[in-house]
Amino acid sequence: MIPPTLTSPNKLTVPKEETYFTFAVIVSVIAWAALAITIVGLFYALLIAFFIWMGNGLLAAHLRSEAVQVNEQQLPRLYAAYREVCAKFNLDEPPDLYVVQAGGALNAFAARHAGRSFVVVFSDFVDALGTDSAEMKFILGHEIGHLRSRHILKQILLAPGLITPLLGPAYRRSWETSCDRYGAFAAQDINASTRAMMVLSGGKDHAKELQAGPFADQHYHERGFFVSLHELSSTYPTLSKRVTDLLALETGIPAERPPRNPFAYLFASFVPGGNTGAPANALIFVVIIGLLAAMAIPAFQKVREASQLKVCLNNERMLSAAFDQAVLENGKPPTSVAELVGPGKYIKQMPVCLNGGTYVIPRGATSGEEIFCTVHGTMENIQRKFNPTAVRH
Numbered sequence: 001m002i003p004p005t006l007t008s009p010n011k012l013t014v015p016k017e018e019t020y021f022t023f024a025v026i027v028s029v030i031a032w033a034a035l036a037i038t039i040v041g042l043f044y045a046l047l048i049a050f051f052i053w054m055g056n057g058l059l060a061a062h063l064r065s066e067a068v069q070v071n072e073q074q075l076p077r078l079y080a081a082y083r084e085v086c087a088k089f090n091l092d093e094p095p096d097l098y099v100v101q102a103g104g105a106l107n108a109f110a111a112r113h114a115g116r117s118f119v120v121v122f123s124d125f126v127d128a129l130g131t132d133s134a135e136m137k138f139i140l141g142h143e144i145g146h147l148r149s150r151h152i153l154k155q156i157l158l159a160p161g162l163i164t165p166l167l168g169p170a171y172r173r174s175w176e177t178s179c180d181r182y183g184a185f186a187a188q189d190i191n192a193s194t195r196a197m198m199v200l201s202g203g204k205d206h207a208k209e210l211q212a213g214p215f216a217d218q219h220y221h222e223r224g225f226f227v228s229l230h231e232l233s234s235t236y237p238t239l240s241k242r243v244t245d246l247l248a249l250e251t252g253i254p255a256e257r258p259p260r261n262p263f264a265y266l267f268a269s270f271v272p273g274g275n276t277g278a279p280a281n282a283l284i285f286v287v288i289i290g291l292l293a294a295m296a297i298p299a300f301q302k303v304r305e306a307s308q309l310k311v312c313l314n315n316e317r318m319l320s321a322a323f324d325q326a327v328l329e330n331g332k333p334p335t336s337v338a339e340l341v342g343p344g345k346y347i348k349q350m351p352v353c354l355n356g357g358t359y360v361i362p363r364g365a366t367s368g369e370e371i372f373c374t375v376h377g378t379m380e381n382i383q384r385k386f387n388p389t390a391v392r393h
């Protein structure tokens, strides 16, 4: 019997994926806007885009030349199963499918380059699941789900949201949960879908003896701090949780959510998302550092500039007071700073402007307020820099 949740290809995305999508868009729009207005950020963004594009191009080239493209001649049974899955999702033009030997790894992925999508299945995974089994259709459907949901494009456009702690991993996990539903829809067989999971978890030779039910129970029994932290920082739901969700499809009622250790949220909020080891993530990290530096350096310079101005202002105040003192004592205004500064005079040592300015009494000055720094100007000039909107006199 086909469970009610698996009757339409249009209701497979889980609602929380859409919720996380909204948050990821908000974070990403802010981050991209911040990048765009700082020249350094823009430079890094373009550099990263270039590296991602290059890496992606090389991956596509590697597959097109080293991996075997599956078609009517090459692995025709796998190709027929693949066409069948694509037809279930109303895809007239199926993306290219490749099988590649990957040193025994059991995996599959979807990718896109230069406007062409493709699905890649590791050869040992084909050996383990069979070329046209319902298990294989589950895997193919899962990858088609990624393409149909435009996850590859979102991975780039929403990159800032995806590396945000807690949000990014949660959003990525919801992708996998949705895509597992695509897979189950493609297979139209929950048991086969969980068997494919058991192969991922227990390996190809023993999976037949493994049972999905007890494995799903592990998700309910292992609820400690470290398991919670692992779940929160991981971009994939744990395999036991994925099995739990697949089994829940049978009834159409979402699986019960066991609680996580609350301290794990605290720790996970410091773990950036996207810990998949992809070089793109490291590069995005570089962008963030560059962005922070671009924002921090001007702020730091502003603070330093303000303190330099303050020193100069205090110097001028001191000289101005000495000027007024000299007027009182001599009955006429001094004509040079040298009259005010020196041993036995009003100020013992020449005050130093941190920006190398020297202090000058203009010709015919009658007030200490007219003393100016050759770099910063008069006291009034400096005060106006601190408070540009204030109107004086």
Ligand SMILES: [Zn+2]
Pocket: 142, 146, 175, 176, 179
């Ligand atoms: Zn996936």
Ligand SMILES: [Zn+2]
Pocket: 312, 353, 354, 355, 357, 373, 374, 375, 376, 377
């Ligand atoms: Zn100065």
